[in-house]
Amino acid sequence: MMELFFKPKSIAVIGASGTPGKLGYVIIKNISDSDFSGNVYPVNPKSDEILGYKVYRSVTEIPGDVDLVVTVLPTPKLTVATMEDCAKKGVKAVIIESAGFAEMGGDGKLYQQQIVDIAKKNNIRVMGPNCSGIVSRDIVTSIYPITKKVPKGNVVLIGQSGLLAAGMASDLVENESLNVRNVCSFGNKCDVNENDLLEYFGNQDDVDVISMYLETISDGRNLTRIAKKVAAEKPVIFLSGGRTEAGARAAMSHTGSIASNAMIVEAAVKQTGMIMADDFTELKDFARVFSTQPLPKGNRVAVITLAGSVGVNVSDLCANFGLELPKLTPETTEKLKDMFDTPVSNPVDLYFSVTKIGFTKTLETTFPDAFRDPNIDAAVIILAGFKYTEEAVQKKIIQKIVKEVGKPVVVCMVVGYNKYKNVIMDEMGKELPVFPSLISGVKALSKLCEYGIRKQKMSS
Numbered sequence: 001m002m003e004l005f006f007k008p009k010s011i012a013v014i015g016a017s018g019t020p021g022k023l024g025y026v027i028i029k030n031i032s033d034s035d036f037s038g039n040v041y042p043v044n045p046k047s048d049e050i051l052g053y054k055v056y057r058s059v060t061e062i063p064g065d066v067d068l069v070v071t072v073l074p075t076p077k078l079t080v081a082t083m084e085d086c087a088k089k090g091v092k093a094v095i096i097e098s099a100g101f102a103e104m105g106g107d108g109k110l111y112q113q114q115i116v117d118i119a120k121k122n123n124i125r126v127m128g129p130n131c132s133g134i135v136s137r138d139i140v141t142s143i144y145p146i147t148k149k150v151p152k153g154n155v156v157l158i159g160q161s162g163l164l165a166a167g168m169a170s171d172l173v174e175n176e177s178l179n180v181r182n183v184c185s186f187g188n189k190c191d192v193n194e195n196d197l198l199e200y201f202g203n204q205d206d207v208d209v210i211s212m213y214l215e216t217i218s219d220g221r222n223l224t225r226i227a228k229k230v231a232a233e234k235p236v237i238f239l240s241g242g243r244t245e246a247g248a249r250a251a252m253s254h255t256g257s258i259a260s261n262a263m264i265v266e267a268a269v270k271q272t273g274m275i276m277a278d279d280f281t282e283l284k285d286f287a288r289v290f291s292t293q294p295l296p297k298g299n300r301v302a303v304i305t306l307a308g309s310v311g312v313n314v315s316d317l318c319a320n321f322g323l324e325l326p327k328l329t330p331e332t333t334e335k336l337k338d339m340f341d342t343p344v345s346n347p348v349d350l351y352f353s354v355t356k357i358g359f360t361k362t363l364e365t366t367f368p369d370a371f372r373d374p375n376i377d378a379a380v381i382i383l384a385g386f387k388y389t390e391e392a393v394q395k396k397i398i399q400k401i402v403k404e405v406g407k408p409v410v411v412c413m414v415v416g417y418n419k420y421k422n423v424i425m426d427e428m429g430k431e432l433p434v435f436p437s438l439i440s441g442v443k444a445l446s447k448l449c450e451y452g453i454r455k456q457k458m459s460s
Contacts, residue, residue, distance in 0.1 A: 001092060001093065001125050001191075002105065002125070002196060002197075002200040004067045004092055004093035004276070005068060005070055005093050005095065005125070005127060005133075005134060005192075006134065006138070006139065006182070006200075007138065007139075008038060008067035008068035009038040009039070009065075009067050010038045010039040010040075010041065010064060010065060010066050010068070011031060011036070011038065011039070011041070011066070011067070011068045011069070011070060011141075012041040012042075012043055012056075012059050012062060012066045012068075012069045012070070012091075013027050013028055013031070013040070013041055013042050013043065013069075013070045013071075013072070014043040014059060014069060014070070014071040014072070014073060014082050015043070015044070015071055015072040015073040015074070015098075016028050016042030016043055016050055016055065017043045017044065017047075017050070017064055018044075018047050018051075019050075020051045023072045023097070023143045024042075024044070024072050025050070025051075026142075026143055026144070026145055027070060027072060027097075027141055027142070027143065028042055028050055028051050028053065029051060029145065030140035030141065030142055030145065030146050031139065031140060031141065032051055032052075032053075033140070033147070034136075034137065034138060034139055034140045034146075034150070035138050035149075036138055036139050037084055038067075038147045039064060040053050040068065041053070041054075041056055041059075041062045042054075042055045042056070042178075042334075043056050043057070043058060043059055043062075044053065044057075045057045045058070047382055047435075054411050058085055059082065059085045059086055059089050059091065060085050060088055060089050062089070065090070066089055066090075066091050067091075067093060068093045068095070069082075069093070069094045069095070069096070069205070070094075070095045070097065070133060070141045070291045071090050071094065071095070071096050071097065071098060072097045072098055072100050072143070073081040073097075073112060073282065074098070075100065075285055076098070076100045076101055076107070076108060076112075076129075077111065077113035077339065079096060079098055079111070079115065079129070080111055080114045080115060080118070083114075083115050083118045083119065083124075084118060086122075086124060087118055087121070087124065090122055091124060092123065092125065093124070093125050093126075093127075093344070094124055094125070094127070094128075095126075095127045095128055095131065095133040095134070095141055096115070096126060096127070096128035096129035096130075096131070097110055097128060097129070097130075097131060097132060097133060097141070097194075098129055098130070099129065099130040099142060100129075100130075101115075101129040101130055101188055101190070102129075102130075102190070103130055103188060110344070112129065112188065112190050115129070115190060116190050116191060119190075119407050121310070121398070122395035123417055125191055125192055126190055127186050127187075127189040127191070127192045128186065128188060128189075128190070129187055129188050129190065130185045130187035130188045131160075131165075131185045131186050131187030131188070132144070132165050132166035132169075132187075133178075133184070133185060134182065134183070134184050134185075135150060135165075135166070135170075135173070135182065135183040135184075136150055136181060136182040136183075137149065137150045137151070137152050137181075142165075142166045142170070142183075143166055143295075144166040144167060144169065145170070145172045146169065146170055146173055146265075147174070147410075148173050148174055148176075149181065150169075150171075150173050150181075151173070151176070151180060151181070151290070152181060152206075153178070153179035153180045154179055154181055154183040154206065154207060154208035154209060154291050155178055155179055155180050155181060155183070155207075155208070155210075155211065155287045155291045156180075156181055156182045156183075156184070156201045156204075156207050156210050156211070157169075157172075157180065157183045157184070157211045157212075157213075157283070157287070158184050158185075158186070158194060158197045158198070158201070158207070158210065158211070158212045158213070159183075159184070159185050159193075159213040159214075160186060160187060160189065160213060160214055160215045160216075160241070161185060161187075161188075161213065161215075164185075164213070164280070165183055165184070165185030165213075165380035166185065168183065168280070168284070169183035172284070173343045175426075176430055177288075177429065178284055178287060178288055179291050179292070181206065181207060182201070182207075184197060187411070189218060193218040193219075194212060194214055194217070194218065194223060195218060195219060195222045195223055195226050196210065198210065198223070198226050198227060198230055198236070199226050199230070201230075202229065202230035202233065202234070203282055204224070205412050207234070208233070208235075208290070208291055209234060209235050209237070209287050209291045210230065210234065210236045210237070210291045211236075211237040211238075211239075211277075211283045211284070211286070211287045212236065212237065212238050212239070213239045213241065213280070213283060214239070214240055214241065214431050215240075215241040216240075217240075217265070217268075220268060223268070223272075224268050224271060224272055227268075227273075227274050228271070228272045228273065229414070230273050231273040231274050232273060232458060233331060235270075235275055235286075235290045235451055236273075236274045236275065237274070237275045237277050237283055237286045237287055237290070237447075238269055238274040238275065238277065238280075238287070239276075239278070239279070239280065239282070239283045239358070240265045240269075240276075256348075266394040273451075273454060275450070275451060277289075278317065281440070282440075282443070282444070285433070285435065285440060285444050286444055286447050286448075288433045288444075289321060289408070289410060289433045289445065289447070289448050290445045290447075290448060290451070292431070292432065292433055293408035293409065293410075293433065293435065293448060294351070294406055294407065294408055295408070295448065295451065295452035296377040296378045296407060296408050296449050296452040296453075297377055297452060297453075298325070298377040298449065298452070298453060298456075299322060299323050299324055299377060299378075299446070299449040299450070299453060300323075300324045300325075300326045300375055300376055300377045300378075301318055301323045301324065301325055301349060301376070301377065301378050301379065301380055301445065301449075302325075302328070302346055302370050302371060302373065302376045302378075302379045302380070303315065303318070303325060303346060303347035303348065303379070303380045303382070304347070304348050304350065304367055304370065304371075304380070304381045304382065305347050305348070305349055305350065305382040306349070306350050306351050306354060306359075306382070306384065307349075307351065307382075307384075307414075308349050309349075310346030310347075310382050310414055310438070311349055311382075313438060314347060314348075314380055314438055314442060315347060315409070316380065317438055317439055317442040317443075318380075318442055318446075319348050321442055321443055321445075322446055322448035322450070323355055323442065323445065323446050323449060323451075325346045325347065325377065326346065326375045326376070327345065327346060327374055328342055328344060328345075328346055328348075328370060328373045328375060328376070329373055329374060332344070332369055332370060332372075332373045335369050336366055336369055336370070339352065339353040339356070339357075339362070339365070339366050340352050340353065348366065348367075348370045350362050350363075350366060350367075352387075353365075353366050353436070358388075359388045359389060359391070359392055359446070360391045360392045360395070360397065363392050363397050363398065364397060364401075365402070367381070367398075368401050368404070368405065371401065371405050371407060371409075372404075372405055376407070377407060377408075377452075378407055378408045378409065378410075378445055378448070378449060378450065379407065379408075379409045379410075380409070380411075380412060380441060380442060380445060381398060381409060381410070381411045381412070382412050382413075382414055382438070383411055383413060383414075383424055384415050384416040385413065385415065385416020385417050385418065385419075385420035385421030385422075385423075385424060386416050386420055387420065389416075389420060390420060390423070393420075393423055393424055393427065393428055396406060396428075396431075398411065398428065398432065399428070399431050399432060402432065405421035408445070408448055409432065409433075410432075410433050410434075410435060410442075410444060410445045411424070411428065411432055411433065411434045411435065411441070412434075412437065412438045412440075412441035412442070413425065413434065413435065413436050413437070414437045414438065
């Protein structure tokens with residue numbers, strides 16, 4: 001049944017509109033711009049044609065089968081009536097993108113219950129209400145315009161919030177900042193919940209990383225069981241909203257959710273092997289590292305820097321996040337000694353070498369030797385946005401070395417001019433995880449190492 005949401009052969013959009021800017025127009029336009037090749041049926045009693053598609057007065061008038069219905073109607077009452085029509089038509093999957101249900105309390109709650117009753121009775125799966133559905137190469141039901149092709153990536157984002165998921169999806173697709181395959185928002189989860197989606201994407205071979213944002217947990221025992229199984233195979237990054245009293249109050253009015261107790265959530269996450277994120281940026285950042293970097297065998301890190309003070313700061317951060325900075329082997333130290341004015345240590349301070357042979361040459365010679373060292377599992381490279389970095393960035397030297405050596409790396413930005421910094425963030429950021437601060441890069445790498453060590457233990 002879950003396949004019908006992600007791989008339908010026909011879609012009806014109820015509340016479709018021919019007026020640009022309206023939600024019902026955006027959804028039709030998004031579907032039409034995606035790679036969806038099945039039948040599209042806009043439903044609106046007042047139009048004849050929208051974006052070249054024939055419009056129907058009601059879902060029951062559509063001649064062929066309808067696999068998936070997307071509704072974006074102005075009132076809960078109309079949505080309930082539409083659910084009755086979907087039942088008559090034999091539809092088995094519905095995405096309700098309208099708000100005004102359980103998150104509003106009172107009548108909204110009653111309307112949501114009516115939808116659940118109709119769905120149960122007629123064996124219909126429902127995503128939502130109060131969500132923005134799905135953004136993927138094959139189908140886009142988002143209420144935000146998605147103007148670029150969604151990549152056929154390896155990361156899935158699952159989230160409770162409709163607007164946030166829609167906003168994040170358009171950000172990730174437009175800025176190419178994450179190799180995303182699917183963004184799925186399920187709102188109030190009156191039926192389809194995180195457990196259904198985690199299980200579904202856990203079984204998809206082309207999904208390597210799952211990031212998940214929840215304001216509530218529908219069935220903790222079931223989530224723990226499924227997450228344990230999925231997280232053993234692929235990284236599951238988890239952000240829980242409503243962990244504090246203030247957050248819980250906000251969640252109640254946002255998705256009509258009673259939030260989960262922080263202590264219980266954290267204990268469950270540890271038990272399952274999911275990776276805890278603290279905010280939305282980390283949800284994306286960690287996914288970025290996991291989806292682009294190989295898993296390290298341990299937590300021993302080389303820090304490559306041009307400024308001694310930065311090396312000191314990163315060393316502290318590494319210690320805080322459980323990463324070790326081992327000495328390089330005598331062989332490596334011997335190999336590199338001519339490039340340094342003091343004995344080679346870790347952090348590897350490239351300043352002396354750069355003054356002798358320039359930044360590009362230094363990267364090509366010193367960095368690979370330190371990175372290849374058998375005492376090293378991963379590296380943190382610190383770059384600054386100055387003219388001297390330009391050539392190395394254009395020539396993709398770091399990317400080439402990382403590929404050759406086959407160990408994970410994170411790049412952290414400190415200081416510099418925007419025109420050079422932006423190129424590092426945007427251009428290099430398409431292939432490697434680049435972070436705007438030291439702490440964000442070190443923390444993300446620590447999560448990767450933690451997971452890598454866990455996998456090693458499981459396989460030994």
